Amino acid sequence: MGPDHDQSETEPEVSAIGRRLATGAEPYLYTAPLLILIVVVMLVPLSVGLSYAFRDIQLLDPFSGGFVGFDHFRELEADRNFRAALLNTLIWTGASVALQFIFGLILALLLNREFPGRRLAQALVFLPWAVPTFLVGLDWAWLFNPVVGPLPGWLFALKITHDTNNLLAAPGTALIGPIVASIWWGIPFFAITNLAALQSIPKDLYEAASIDGASVFKQFRSITLPLLAPTLAITILLRTVWVANFADLIVVMTNGGPADSTQTVASYIFTVAFRRLDFGYASCIAAVLLILLFIYALAILSLRRLIMRRQS
Amino acid sequence: MRAALGLAATALGLSLSTLAQATTTLKLVEVITSPERTETLKNIVKTFEDANPDVRVEITSLPWGPSFEKLATMVAAGDTPDVVEMPDVWLALYANNGTLESLEPYLKTWQHTSELNQRTLQLGRVVRSTAYMLPYGFYLRALYYNKRLFAAAGVSAPPRTLDEFVAVSKKVSSLPGKYGYCLRGGAGGVNAWMMFGALASGSDVFFNADGSSTFTEAGWIKGFSTLANIYKSGLAPKDSVNWGYNDVIAGFYSGTCAMIENDPDALIAIAERMKPDEYGVAPWIKGPSGKSFPTIGYTGWSMFANSKHKDLAWKLIATLDGVPGNLVWNRRIGALPIYTAAVKDPLYADTRFKAWFDELTDPNVVPMVMPVDLRAWALFASSIVPRTSQSLLLGQITAPEMAQEWAQIMTKAKQSQK
C-alpha cells in the first residue's frame, strides 16, 4: 500500500505515537465545514423534496399539498412509461459510463508517458470538458444533422449506415447521439482523474517489475490496476450517478423522442414535474431512483473495500 | 469571501437608497424573449416611466426555452411580478387558480376598450368568461411556400385545397433531396394535427354537448391519417418527426422543404434569410367542405392577483396595449393587431400580410381557437401530442388508436372542468 519501508523496527513505535497524536476533536474540526454546508444547503431541501413524494403537490395549485401516503408509489408500480424510461436509463448510463471510462483510461495511460508535444496534446484533449452541456448537445445535434452536419455523409460513405438520414430521428438509433456526445464530453473527466492517480504511483515499482521480467500487461494488471482501483471505484461510482441523473444532452438533442425512445428516468421526472406539474409524483420517481442508485453505490463501495483489503 | 461580503454590502446599500427615494417599482416579466423584442419593450416602458415619474419598471427577460418552468417555479415560491406576458396556452393554468387578477373592472372604464376588435375580448375571456389577460396580438396560420422549389417542380400556384396540397407535395418531393412539407413532428406540432383534422371533418367543434371529444369521428381520423401519410410516403423529411419550431423554419428557408404553415411572426426570421421573390404566403388550404380552419393563437399581458400596485400595473398594461404602444409592439413582433382601426396601418398594407387579411375577410375561413381554456391542454399539447403523434408517424400505432387516446384525455379534461 505504500513504499516498501523497512517497517519491522519503526512500526510499533509509529503506531503508538500515531494513536497519541490523533486527538479526539481533530477529525471533527477538519470535516465540520463540509458537514454543516451539506446539511444546511442540501439536506434540508432534499428532505423537503423527498417529502413531496407522499403529498399531492400540483405546482401551480396553491391549494394542493394534502398527504396521500403511498398513492404515488402505487401509481409508479403500474406506470409503463416509467419502466420504459428505466430500461433506457440502463442503456444510456451503462454505455456512456463504460465507454467514457475505457477511452478515458486509455488516454490517461497514453499521456502518462513523457513524449515531445505531451503538454500540448494534454491541453487539447481535455478541452471538451470546458463546454457547457447544452452547447455540447446543440453542437452534436448539428453534427448529426444531414443538412448542416458532416457525420451522416461520412457514416454513409464508411458503410456504417445505409442512408444519410438523421440518427436522432429513428427510435432505434436515437440514443446513440446523446451517448456519443456524452462520451466526447466525459472522456476528459476519466482521463484527468486517472492521470493524476497514475502519476502518484512510484515509478520504481515499474522498474523493479521490469527487472524481474514482467510484461507490460502483467505490470498493468498487478501494479497499475490495484493501485488505481480506489480512485477508479469512486470516479466510476460518481460518474454513473451523475449520468443516470443527467437529462441535459437528451433533452437538447432529442427531447426524449422520437416517441419516447430516448426518454430516461431523469427526463421523465422533468416531464412529470414541469409539464404535468405534478411535483408529488415526480418526487416519488426521484425517490425511487435515489434508492436504486444508493443500492448501486453500496455495491461499488463494498467492492472497493474488498479490493483495498486484499491489497494490504 | 471578501468579494461575497462586498457584494452583500453593496446590495444592502442599494436597497436602502431605493427606500429613501420612495419610488414604486413595478416588476414586469417577458417570456418570449429576443434581443430585438426586449429593446422594443424597453422603449415602450420608457414612455410609461416618463408619464409616471415616480414609478420604475424592472424588466426581467426569461429565455423562452425554459421560461415555463422558470415562471412556474418563481410563482410557486411566491416570487411573482406585477405584470407578466401570458401566452394563451398558459392562461388556463394560472387563471383557474386565482393567481391572476381580473381585468374586467379596468376594462369597463378604459377609453380604448371600444376600439378593440371583438376577437380580442372574446379570447381574453376564455377562462370563466372573465378577462384574465388582455391580448396584444394574434397569431393566425397561413401557408408559406417556396417559389423557387415550386418553379423547379413545375408547380404554378400555391395549393388551395387539401387534395392540391398533397399533389403539390408529391411533385416537389420528386426533386432529389427536396420535400413538399416541413412537418413539425416535435414540440408545438399540435396545431397542424388540429388543422388537418378539422379540414377533413369540415368543422372546428372539439366537443359534443355532453363534453365528449369529437376526435374519434371519421372526419378527424381521416385528417390525422392524411397528415401521417404525408410523412410516411416521404413527402416530408425523415428528420421532421422530431422537428420543433426552429427546425421547421430552418427547413423552409434552407430550401429543404417547400411548404410550411405558420404565423406572421415567422416572417421576421424568413424575410431576413430569403429574398422576396423566393417565397410567398397564401391563405391556408380549404377542405372538402369548402371551409378552412387555420388555428389562431394569442399572447397578452396579465396582472398577478397578489400585486401590491394594481392600479399602476393596469396603467402599465394600458400603455403596453394602448394605441401607440400596441402598434409599435406588433410591428416588431409581427402579430395581427387587436384594434379594428389598425388594419389601415401601412405595416399591414404590405403585400406579405395580404394572405392573413384575406383569411380574416373570407367567410369560408374560420379561425380555430384550440381548447386552451382546459387546464389539461398544456400537458396535452406539450407532451402527449408529440409522443403519440410520433408513434403514429413511425408506424407504431394507427390513426384510430391515436384518436382514441386523445379523445379519452380530452373528454376527461372537459368533463372534469365543469
Next chain:
Amino acid sequence: MLRRTLYWSSHYVLIGLYVLFALFPLFWLIKVALTPNDLLYSEGIRLWPSRTSLEHFRFVLAHSEFPLFFRNSLIVSSGTGVSVTLISGAGGYGLSRFSFRGKSLLVALMLITQMFPLVMLVAPMFRLLAPLGLTNSLTGLVIVYTTFNAPFATFLMQSFFDAIPKELEEAAMIDGATRFGAFRRIILPLTLPGIAATGGFVFTAAWSELLFALMLNSSSQASTFPVGLLSFVSKFSVDFGQMMAAGVLALIPACLFFLAIQRYLVRGLTAGAVKG
C-alpha cells in the same frame, strides 16, 4: 528496435486520434460561428464556408450583456473553486487520516446528495434561499455550487491523500511539528497535482452550470454566461451563428484556465517524494 518503433508510432497515432476527436466538434463550433447567415444552410456540410464573416461575434459583443455575464461567471466560478478547495481539502484530509464516529454517516450523506435529480431540488431550494435574499445573487450561486461540488471534490481529495502514507506527517509530528503544520509543509506540496485537478473540475463545473443559474437568478445583473447563451435561442429566431459565436467566446477563459493547470499535472511531484 522494431518493437519500439511500432510502439511509439501506434502511441502517436492513438494520441492523434484522440486530439482529432476532441477538437473536431470545437472546430465545427468555430466554423459555424464564422459562417455568414445566408451560407449557414446552403453550405452546411462543407468543412469551411466559402466566405467567412465576423458578424456573429460583432452582434454578440454589441447586443448582449456578454461582458457582464462573463464577469459574473468568473466571480462565481473562482469563488466556488476557492471555497471547494478549502472545504474539501480539509474534509478529504479528515476522511483520509482519521477514523471517527459518524464517518460512515458522513460518507453516506455525501453520496446521497449526489443521487437526487437536481431538477427536483430547484423548488425547495428556491424557497430556502429567497427569504435569505440569496436568490438573484452571485453569493447564493457560490454557496449552492460549493455544496454540490464538495462531496465529489472531497472523495477525490481523499483518494489523493490516501496515496500518501501517514508515516510522513507522523514523522514530522514526532519532530515537534503540529499536524496542521505537517499537513501544510509536507502533504500539501505532494498532492498539488491532485488539488489542481480538483480545482479545475470545480471551476469548469461552476462555469458551465445552467439549471440553478437559470432558476435561482432572474435579473441580468446576476446572470452567468450559460444563461446568456440561452437568450440566443429565442422562439422566433434561430440564431445558431450567434449562439456558436457566444459559445466560442465563452470557452476562451475555460481553455486558458485548463492550459494553466497543465503545468501542475505534468510536474508529477508525487513520484519523487513518496520514495523517501
